[in-house]
Amino acid sequence: MSEHGGNVVETGQQLGIDPALLLDFSANINPLGLPERVRALIVSHLDIITHYPDVEYRHLHQALASANRCEYDQTIAGNGETELIYGLVRTLAPRSAMLLVPGFAEYRRALQQQGCQIIDYALSEQDGFQVDFALLDAVRTHRPDCLFIATPNNPTGLMPDAGLLDRLASLCEELHIALIVDEAFIDFLPQGSTLAPRLAGSRYLYLLRSLTKFFAIPGLRLGYLLSGNKETIHHLKRTREPWSVNAFSALVGQHLLSDEDYISRSHAYIARQRDVLLQAMARFPSLMVWKPEANFIFFRCLRQGFNLKAALLRHHILIRHCENYPGLDSAWYRIAVRTEAENRRFIEALTHVLHDADDGIFSNLLPPAG
Numbered sequence: 001m002s003e004h005g006g007n008v009v010e011t012g013q014q015l016g017i018d019p020a021l022l023l024d025f026s027a028n029i030n031p032l033g034l035p036e037r038v039r040a041l042i043v044s045h046l047d048i049i050t051h052y053p054d055v056e057y058r059h060l061h062q063a064l065a066s067a068n069r070c071e072y073d074q075t076i077a078g079n080g081e082t083e084l085i086y087g088l089v090r091t092l093a094p095r096s097a098m099l100l101v102p103g104f105a106e107y108r109r110a111l112q113q114q115g116c117q118i119i120d121y122a123l124s125e126q127d128g129f130q131v132d133f134a135l136l137d138a139v140r141t142h143r144p145d146c147l148f149i150a151t152p153n154n155p156t157g158l159m160p161d162a163g164l165l166d167r168l169a170s171l172c173e174e175l176h177i178a179l180i181v182d183e184a185f186i187d188f189l190p191q192g193s194t195l196a197p198r199l200a201g202s203r204y205l206y207l208l209r210s211l212t213k214f215f216a217i218p219g220l221r222l223g224y225l226l227s228g229n230k231e232t233i234h235h236l237k238r239t240r241e242p243w244s245v246n247a248f249s250a251l252v253g254q255h256l257l258s259d260e261d262y263i264s265r266s267h268a269y270i271a272r273q274r275d276v277l278l279q280a281m282a283r284f285p286s287l288m289v290w291k292p293e294a295n296f297i298f299f300r301c302l303r304q305g306f307n308l309k310a311a312l313l314r315h316h317i318l319i320r321h322c323e324n325y326p327g328l329d330s331a332w333y334r335i336a337v338r339t340e341a342e343n344r345r346f347i348e349a350l351t352h353v354l355h356d357a358d359d360g361i362f363s364n365l366l367p368p369a370g
Contacts, residue, residue, distance in 0.1 A: 011318055023342060025335040026320040028185070028296040030216040031342070032269060035262045038217060038252050045251055053247040056237075060250045064224050067257035070199055073230045076237055077253060079244040081184055081210040081223030086110045087236050088206060088225065092178050094145035098138070100131060102155060102325035104182060107148040119144055122327055129156045129290065129298075133164055136171055146178035151193075152185050155322050155334040157292025162194045169195060173204050180206045184223075185294040187214035190267045202228040213295075214266065215256050222249045270295050274337045280347045286354050295337045298322075308333060308353070315349040 008019040057077055064075045078084040089110040096117040099107055111118055119142050123129045139147060152159045172179035186193050198205055207226040212218040222245065227233055278297060281289045289299040301308045309321045322332035
């Protein structure tokens with residue numbers, strides 16, 4: 001199995017403690033938690049558990065189409081975004097695919113299951129792990145059947161230049177290359193997706209979305225796919241297993257994207273806490289930190305051979321080790337932006353395990369609470 005964030009049960013068992021005692025910085029979930037609208041919907045509709053969901057998910061698909069200003073038959077909901085990654089790869093059946101490295105592990109696993117040749121396009125630390133226009137030349141040279149790109153990237157949290165994305169979409173359309181854009185964290189960006197307006201006129205653009213991260217419902221498992229290629233969407237709906245989305249997920253998904261108050265509060269709170277956390281981490285000489293646009297922070301520990309994850313676990317804090325991402329090693333980590341109090345606890349533990357408190361420069365890393 002691939003390693004992912006949020007694996008508190010296994011970690012708790014390994015440590016011999018109740019998983020509830022762990023402070024989880026490894027899963028990139030909205031720190032504001034479950035929207036009250038979701039809680040109220042589930043409580044007031046408990047009886048739907050006694051009925052099968054609509055196998056076509058008509059109301060859910062209509063709500064997703066309306067929220068994204070696209071047509072009903074240009075969207076499909078799934079049991080989390082991951083189901084749609086695997087389903088799309090099976091449907092497209094690419095012989096070759098280009099992946100940006102480092103990147104989310106499930107693209108590679110899905111492609112490998114189909115026997116697809118994988119072309120790695122390495123992002124370098126020297127270039128700040130940011131993709132540039134050289135990617136266009138690589139696409140022209142290799143002519144893959146499909147290209148995966150995450151915006152923002154996971155694990156770096158970086159967004160490619162909007163102009164580059166536009167030219168990339170045009171190039172893939174011209175060369176008949178499926179451009180699969182993972183927008184799992186796009187809801188954390190107030191400006192949203194720059195590629196969505198291209199859907200109506202495209203046959204090769206696919207936008208993957210997750211609702212579990214921004215709306216803090218990972219246990220419900222809900223994502224969706226948008227594409228102007230209606231034939232592909234129709235094929236996905238026709239060939240997948242029935243009832244992959246449960247009744248509660250289908251109900252909740254009809255209302256999430258219209259919760260404007262929760263969305264605006266989340267943007268403001270996460271931006272504020274991310275900036276404070278980033279500034280605090282950047283003051284540690286032992287860390288090299290990348291400024292993200294998502295709700296998580298990517299960084300490298302400069303202490304040779306030091307296992308920061310293990311050290312923080314002694315303080316019951318779980319962070320995401322990035323050594324299983326191709327192109328990275330054991331020095332790389334990722335943490336989520338959490339609440340003010342939780343972020344403060346993380347910085348206090350980090351100060352302790354790196355032994356930098358003796359330097360006297362970390363006494364005021366974070367501003368006063370409140």
